[in-house]
Amino acid sequence: MATPPLFSHSLFTLPFSHATDFTELADNCERFVEGLVECHDPVEKLAICARLSACLALLQPTLTEPVPQHLQASLTVETLPTRSPLFEPEPDQMGRYCQLLTHLLMSKTLSDEMERVAGDLLQDLVGYFADTLKAPRWLKTEDGVMVL
Incomplete structure (x- = not known):
C-alpha cells in the first residue's frame, strides 16, 4: 500500500x-x-x-x-463540571520526563531562552515529583491504618 x-x-x-x-x-x-x-x-x-x-x-x-465576547457563552456553565483537567502522570513516567529534560539541558542544544524555560519546567516537575513521592500513603484512624 x-x-x-x-x-x-x-x-x-x-x-x-x-x-x-x-x-x-x-x-x-x-x-x-x-x-x-x-x-x-x-x-x-x-x-x-x-x-x-x-x-x-x-x-x-x-x-x-481577555476572553473575547463571542467565546464567553461557550465558556459559561450553569453547573460546574464533575471533572477538572489534572496532570497526574505515574511516578515512573514523571521520572522519565525529568530525565529527558535533564538530558536536553545537558546537550546544550537549546537557545538561552529555551534553556531557561526547560530549566523552569524541570524545576516544577522535579518539585511535583518529589512532593508526590514523599506524600502520605497511609492514614492512622481509630480503626487502624488506611491506605490513601
Whole structure:
C-alpha cells in the first residue's frame, strides 16, 4: 500500500492564523500532538512539530488577553463540571520526563531562552515529583491504618 503524500494529511492542511480563537488553537495543538505520537515517519514528525510550534506561538500571546465576547457563552456553565483537567502522570513516567529534560539541558542544544524555560519546567516537575513521592500513603484512624 502506497504512503499518502506528505501534505495531503489533514494535519498539514488544518488552517489557523493570528485571528484563530484560542480555544481552536488549543484544539489544534491537541490534534498535532496526537498526530505526532502516532507518526513514525521522521519527515512527517518534523513537519507536525513545526505546525505545533507555530500554533503554540500563536496561542501564547492570547493567554494574557481577555476572553473575547463571542467565546464567553461557550465558556459559561450553569453547573460546574464533575471533572477538572489534572496532570497526574505515574511516578515512573514523571521520572522519565525529568530525565529527558535533564538530558536536553545537558546537550546544550537549546537557545538561552529555551534553556531557561526547560530549566523552569524541570524545576516544577522535579518539585511535583518529589512532593508526590514523599506524600502520605497511609492514614492512622481509630480503626487502624488506611491506605490513601
